[in-house]
Amino acid sequence: MLDQHKKKETIIKKIENLRREIEEHNYAYHVLDAPSISDAEYDKKFQALKELEKQHPELITPDSPTQRVGAKPLKEFTQVNHEIPMGSLDNAFSEEEMLAFDRRVRQLLDTTDEMEYVCEPKMDGVAVSIRYENGLLVRAATRGDGETGEDITQNIRTIKMVPLRLRGSSIPNIVEVRGEVYLPKKGFAELNARSEARCEKIFINPRNAAAGSLRQLDSAITQSRPLAIYFYGIGSKPSPEIPTTQTELLSTFKSWGLPVCPLTKKVKGLAACLAYYQSMNEKRQQLPYEIDGIVCKVNSQDYQTQLGAVSKRPRWAIAYKFPAEEVETTIESIEFQVGRTGALTPVARLQPVFVHGVTISNATLHNMDEIHRKKIHIGDRVMVRRAGDVIPEVVSVVKSAAKTQKILLPTHCPICHSKVEHIEGEAVARCSGGLFCPAQRKEAIKHFASRRAMNIEGLGDKIIDQLVDTKLVDNVADLYSLSLEQLADLDRMGEKSAHNILDALQTSKKTTLARFLFALGIREVGEATAKQLANHFGDLAHVMAATEDALQAIPDIGPVVAKHIMAFFAEKHNPKVIEKLIAAGIHWPKVEKKLSALQGKTFVLTGTLKTMGREEAKEKLERLGAKVAGSVSSKTSYVVAGEEAGSKLLKAQTLNVSILNEEEFLDILRKNG
Numbered sequence: 001m002l003d004q005h006k007k008k009e010t011i012i013k014k015i016e017n018l019r020r021e022i023e024e025h026n027y028a029y030h031v032l033d034a035p036s037i038s039d040a041e042y043d044k045k046f047q048a049l050k051e052l053e054k055q056h057p058e059l060i061t062p063d064s065p066t067q068r069v070g071a072k073p074l075k076e077f078t079q080v081n082h083e084i085p086m087g088s089l090d091n092a093f094s095e096e097e098m099l100a101f102d103r104r105v106r107q108l109l110d111t112t113d114e115m116e117y118v119c120e121p122k123m124d125g126v127a128v129s130i131r132y133e134n135g136l137l138v139r140a141a142t143r144g145d146g147e148t149g150e151d152i153t154q155n156i157r158t159i160k161m162v163p164l165r166l167r168g169s170s171i172p173n174i175v176e177v178r179g180e181v182y183l184p185k186k187g188f189a190e191l192n193a194r195s196e197a198r199c200e201k202i203f204i205n206p207r208n209a210a211a212g213s214l215r216q217l218d219s220a221i222t223q224s225r226p227l228a229i230y231f232y233g234i235g236s237k238p239s240p241e242i243p244t245t246q247t248e249l250l251s252t253f254k255s256w257g258l259p260v261c262p263l264t265k266k267v268k269g270l271a272a273c274l275a276y277y278q279s280m281n282e283k284r285q286q287l288p289y290e291i292d293g294i295v296c297k298v299n300s301q302d303y304q305t306q307l308g309a310v311s312k313r314p315r316w317a318i319a320y321k322f323p324a325e326e327v328e329t330t331i332e333s334i335e336f337q338v339g340r341t342g343a344l345t346p347v348a349r350l351q352p353v354f355v356h357g358v359t360i361s362n363a364t365l366h367n368m369d370e371i372h373r374k375k376i377h378i379g380d381r382v383m384v385r386r387a388g389d390v391i392p393e394v395v396s397v398v399k400s401a402a403k404t405q406k407i408l409l410p411t412h413c414p415i416c417h418s419k420v421e422h423i424e425g426e427a428v429a430r431c432s433g434g435l436f437c438p439a440q441r442k443e444a445i446k447h448f449a450s451r452r453a454m455n456i457e458g459l460g461d462k463i464i465d466q467l468v469d470t471k472l473v474d475n476v477a478d479l480y481s482l483s484l485e486q487l488a489d490l491d492r493m494g495e496k497s498a499h500n501i502l503d504a505l506q507t508s509k510k511t512t513l514a515r516f517l518f519a520l521g522i523r524e525v526g527e528a529t530a531k532q533l534a535n536h537f538g539d540l541a542h543v544m545a546a547t548e549d550a551l552q553a554i555p556d557i558g559p560v561v562a563k564h565i566m567a568f569f570a571e572k573h574n575p576k577v578i579e580k581l582i583a584a585g586i587h588w589p590k591v592e593k594k595l596s597a598l599q600g601k602t603f604v605l606t607g608t609l610k611t612m613g614r615e616e617a618k619e620k621l622e623r624l625g626a627k628v629a630g631s632v633s634s635k636t637s638y639v640v641a642g643e644e645a646g647s648k649l650l651k652a653q654t655l656n657v658s659i660l661n662e663e664e665f666l667d668i669l670r671k672n673g
């Protein structure tokens with residue numbers, strides 16, 4: 001018995017030692033950037049640990065390096081509310097804008113001293129927030145809309161650079177750390193090469209590839225992508241108190257085992273920030289990862305607190321973006337693409353050019369007016385611009401083709417041959433085929449299935465093209481009656497992928513009214529308008545029956561959008577498709593109508609408020625449904641009068657409009673917030 005006990009003790013010790021050693025090597029490799037053993041030796045230790053754990057599964061702990069993958073694929077991601085919202089950064093694109101930033105910072109802090117800044121490369125990746133409790137990684141979430149993200153814990157655990165347990169002795173009980181997950185250039189090129197060989201989706205840039213990898217329901221797929229991370233911020237107020245400067249915060253991160261970008265630099269004054277920007281712009285081609293600018297932060301956290309934030313954008317930090325990349329190439333031909341609403345977009349097919357790891361072979365020409373304005377012809381040498389996620393565009397002609405060929409707008413749709421309509425005064429020409437046009441049908445279905453709409457995972461563009469071409473799907477409702485055999489028979493589809501799509505279709509049936517309205521693809525109804533429609537009317541029947549006046553009562557909806565909405569529901573075909581979708585099982589929770597007491601009220605702000613700026617006050621009021629006007633009239637509900645209020649206050653008194661002082665105004669915000 002005693003012998004048995006001793007044996008077990010030895011095994012426990014062995015396992016603990018192996019884990020400690022592996023963690024040490026991970027730390028040396030990822031945080032200190034100083035590998036301490038060869039890959040082969042590392043693998044040997046890892047396999048030894050795996051073997052011991054296999055023999056003694058009762059000794060497996062969640063922070064063991066072997067436990068990065070293993071959880072079952074998820075059905076869907078759950079939502080996470082960020083205790084402290086995940087803000088975003090203001091952008092600067094010129095030295096003048098950086099000058100204005102520095103001036104504003106010093107003005108607000110009432111100092112003429114040069115400011116101490118920390119400059120960091122701006123990783124072109126995906127922001128995440130990771131929570132550690134008593135040192136153990138317990139949850140990871142995407143940024144989402146800043147307030148609510150998605151729980152991607154399983155996927156974050158697969159990234160070797162993310163410690164499953166924090167190191168060191170001074171770890172807060174609870175701490176949320178924020179950083180950027182990215183895909184190094186080499187990993188991106190390898191991933192795309194693999195995808196191409198398997199005829200799978202090619203990612204347009206490393207950021208999209210990183211985002212796509214984090215959005216996998218099966219963490220084994222995420223693990224196969226060589227994701228990396230750098231940490232840069234904190235998302236909770238940990239106790240004991242953490243450091244008082246950004247540089248100290250980053251050093252503390254390193255001591256906890258969290259990797260921090262080694263190119264981060266503390267500098268004094270704006271000129272040094274600008275020099276850092278220049279040096280990064282020169283270095284970026286050689287870096288192993290994509291950066292799209294630098295981030296400049298006020299170092300002192302005391303100052304950061306004093307400066308605060310406006311609309312979740314800290315006033316103490318700014319992203320100084322690199323200019324868009326431009327390359328020269330030749331236009332080989334021009335085609336017209338037909339979009340969801342029938343809009344014809346001229347697209348230039350280019351002699352392929354390679355920019356920062358991405359091959360560009362198409363660029364948008366926007367519309368015919370642009371072609372004429374820029375004097376573009378087939379065969380021209382042109383400059384093409386690629387900026388972030390947007391589709392590359394032709395900027396200008398460098399050298400005209402020897403023999404120019406005029407580009408003409410087709411009179412008939414290149415896809416369905418319906419007449420092309422060009423309404424006087426509108427830049428866009430449209431195919432008049434409506435849903436008869438396969439291109440419009442395909443685009444409508446792609447939009448319906450897209451992530452922010454019905455989020456039908458795996459139903460990619462190529463599959464939708466095939467479904468429409470083979471006439472299996474005519475409208476979005478047909479998606480829900482597809483069979484396993486029909487899907488499995490498509491090109492490059494196996495039974496497993498077909499199963500996954502059926503599962504995703506099933507999952508998509510549980511949605512929200514706002515998503516459903518957005519998914520319908522009504523012209524000019526984006527996500528924000530769809531949300532407003534859902535909140536305002538509360539149910540689908542009321543949206544469908546709304547009059548033009550009722551629609552225009554919503555702040556963002558003017559006569560044009562109202563007409564598009566009415567026209568959509570008046571088209572005989574559309575209510576029938578909606579009926580079929582509901583019959584197929586699409587449902588959503590009842591919408592709690594969020595009619596604020598301030599809905600329909602008009603405010604005018606005058607004078608200086610002590611507690612917030614004019615913009616902030618305006619935004620707070622608008623978020624509560626109020627309108628903010630620039631001048632007082634008899635229709636004004638309230639005038640908020642700060643210090644040194646002037647003529648607007650006098651006018652309010654003359655017109656007998658209710659006047660609020662700052663205290664009363666704050667009270668209204670509190671009661672309705």
Ligand code: 5U1
Binds near residue numbers: 087089180295
């Ligand atoms: N490097 C870096 N990226 N980045 C992004 N730092 C950084 N800081 C951010 C964001 C959104 O936000 C903090 C300033 C709150």
